[in-house]
Amino acid sequence: MQFKQVVGQIELKKQLIGKVKSEKIPHALLFLGQEGVGTLPLAIAFAQYVNCLEPSDTDSCGQCSSCRKMEKLIHPDLHFSFPFIKTNDIKTTDPLLPLWREFLEKNSYGTYRSWLDVIAAENKQGNIPNEECKNFLSKLTLMSFEAKYKVLILWMPEFLGQSGNILLKMIEEPPAGTLFFLVGRESDSILPTILSRVQTIKVPGIETEHLSYYLEHILGVPSNNSVSLVNVAEGNLNEAVRLFENEASNNEELFKRWMRLCYALPQGADELVQWILSVSVLGREAQKGLLHYGLFLIREAFLFKFGASKKERLNPSEQDFVSKFSNLVNEKNVPMFSQILSDGQSYIERNGNPKIIFHALSLEINAAFRKA
Numbered sequence: 001m002q003f004k005q006v007v008g009q010i011e012l013k014k015q016l017i018g019k020v021k022s023e024k025i026p027h028a029l030l031f032l033g034q035e036g037v038g039t040l041p042l043a044i045a046f047a048q049y050v051n052c053l054e055p056s057d058t059d060s061c062g063q064c065s066s067c068r069k070m071e072k073l074i075h076p077d078l079h080f081s082f083p084f085i086k087t088n089d090i091k092t093t094d095p096l097l098p099l100w101r102e103f104l105e106k107n108s109y110g111t112y113r114s115w116l117d118v119i120a121a122e123n124k125q126g127n128i129p130n131e132e133c134k135n136f137l138s139k140l141t142l143m144s145f146e147a148k149y150k151v152l153i154l155w156m157p158e159f160l161g162q163s164g165n166i167l168l169k170m171i172e173e174p175p176a177g178t179l180f181f182l183v184g185r186e187s188d189s190i191l192p193t194i195l196s197r198v199q200t201i202k203v204p205g206i207e208t209e210h211l212s213y214y215l216e217h218i219l220g221v222p223s224n225n226s227v228s229l230v231n232v233a234e235g236n237l238n239e240a241v242r243l244f245e246n247e248a249s250n251n252e253e254l255f256k257r258w259m260r261l262c263y264a265l266p267q268g269a270d271e272l273v274q275w276i277l278s279v280s281v282l283g284r285e286a287q288k289g290l291l292h293y294g295l296f297l298i299r300e301a302f303l304f305k306f307g308a309s310k311k312e313r314l315n316p317s318e319q320d321f322v323s324k325f326s327n328l329v330n331e332k333n334v335p336m337f338s339q340i341l342s343d344g345q346s347y348i349e350r351n352g353n354p355k356i357i358f359h360a361l362s363l364e365i366n367a368a369f370r371k372a
């Protein structure tokens with residue numbers, strides 16, 4: 001993967017290339033950012049760049065013998081580790097590598113949840129157990145190498161648990177020419193002993209113009225539409241794609257109707273039950289997309305109240321809704337609405353029952369309206 005295949009992140013790419021040029025590549029880096037901003041693609045592109053035989057000032061060549069193997073993710077000095085479900089047959093990530101490569105080739109912006117779906121983890125949580133750590137440590141120390149650097153890309157160090165402690169010495173004093181690229185999303189969930197031994201690169205949201213360009217030219221989203229998608233997605237490519245795909249499910253109508261029904265409770269409870277049923281059959285991603293969209297509209301309503309809403313972020317019917325909704329929100333209930341909707345997203349992420357979740361959220365939203 002070359003840097004040019006990573007959407008936006010112009011400043012970071014420059015910084016990373018600068019480290020190579022000044023020969024100051026830290027031996028342990030943590031790419032930290034939300035899923036969908038490109039942390040993993042950046043780490044992969046950087047691994048390719050450091051080993052490229054003919055790198056330019058802006059990218060790896062894509063042609064040399066090293067790049068060709070890196071492109072297929074089969075370079076013998078490129079190692080991966082990631083969360084998985086340990087079973088009697090699967091004790092390390094080795095048997096999963098073909099699936100992993102396929103996963104990345106389809107979408108290097110793939111999420112933790114979508115990876116678990118690939119390995120059919122159902123409701124289980126993945127982790128990176130001891131055996132796996134020992135396995136890649138032995139690869140890094142024992143196997144000979146052909147490239148300038150051996151690189152381990154460890155995706156989601158959040159799932160290392162205490163097994164992560166066996167890595168500490170290696171991260172601190174790695175064998176010559178060994179680089180650790182950790183790719184995580186929440187520093188709070190990473191062992192502090194690991195955090196203190198890596199250099200963290202915070203990966204921000206993708207620049208608006210680059211994300212719009214991607215949506216319009218790669219996904220074929222009409223330009224008037226892409227602006228609103230990019231604003232709602234806040235630099236998160238997965239979110240933008242999800243919103244685009246969910247347009248058919250019509251988040252705007254669904255969300256407005258939901259708010260009207262919650263507000264009217266206890267009247268119209270039957271209608272609310274129908275609404276919950278119709279939402280519960282949407283996919284998990286669509287449900288999260290609806291809640292994410294709701295968070296955006298509520299925040300816009302709050303901004304509108306204080307004259308800080310920007311019209312260009314909304315279409316005319318959204319503007320109309322936001323101006324009416326702004327009469328129902330205040331300093332007390334806006335944090336409640338935000339909390340309720342973000343909690344909903346994480347319940348769905350954790351595979352909760354959507355009927356129960358949306359039912360509970362509806363009651364909480366009703367209570368939040370009463371705080372007006």
Ligand SMILES: [Zn+2]
Pocket residue numbers: 051052053054055060061062063064065066067068
């Ligand atoms: Zn090359």
